[in-house]
Amino acid sequence: MELTFACGQCDAVGRVESVGSASEAVCASCGTRRPLHREAFDGSGGLRACAWCATDDLYVQKDFPWGLGLALVILSFAISTVFWYYRRPMPALGVLLLSALADMALYYIVGDVVICYRCLGQYRGAGANPDRVYKAFDLAVGERYRQEKMRIAELKKRDAEAPENVPKAP
Numbered sequence: 001m002e003l004t005f006a007c008g009q010c011d012a013v014g015r016v017e018s019v020g021s022a023s024e025a026v027c028a029s030c031g032t033r034r035p036l037h038r039e040a041f042d043g044s045g046g047l048r049a050c051a052w053c054a055t056d057d058l059y060v061q062k063d064f065p066w067g068l069g070l071a072l073v074i075l076s077f078a079i080s081t082v083f084w085y086y087r088r089p090m091p092a093l094g095v096l097l098l099s100a101l102a103d104m105a106l107y108y109i110v111g112d113v114v115i116c117y118r119c120l121g122q123y124r125g126a127g128a129n130p131d132r133v134y135k136a137f138d139l140a141v142g143e144r145y146r147q148e149k150m151r152i153a154e155l156k157k158r159d160a161e162a163p164e165n166v167p168k169a170p
């Protein structure tokens, strides 16, 4: 199983190849090391929580290559435009239909990616969704974490702007 994370220090995207047996994540860009939560994995190596932030709210989505999907749409549109130009409506529609089918096929072929609501860490590979416990993105849960993120950002901003407001230790 592979973890894709965003470094907390420099925001660079990093990877841990076999996160199930790694003890820490190292940012390739700034060298920051962060210990991983070993208890996030069950006895058989299944993911039970996020190894990065220990949150057990995770969701699953299709690991769809959005760039490829978009390229397919643009290409088929360009080809069908040529057919329209030569007044050949059937092949023009055929190309559009084919690309829609290819898009659908692609959707079923691609695997799943499990994503953490809190840190947006991504998990791919065997054991990422043991017994299919993780479901699709839940708006209510997502909103809870979005609000949390906003509150943290707000607090950080307040601290940076007015350091005298931070209560001093006696």
Ligand SMILES: [Zn+2]
Pocket: 007, 008, 009, 010, 011, 012, 027, 028, 029, 030, 031, 032
């Ligand atoms: Zn970094």
Ligand SMILES: [Zn+2]
Pocket: 050, 051, 052, 053, 054, 055, 116, 117, 118, 119, 120, 121
């Ligand atoms: Zn996380």
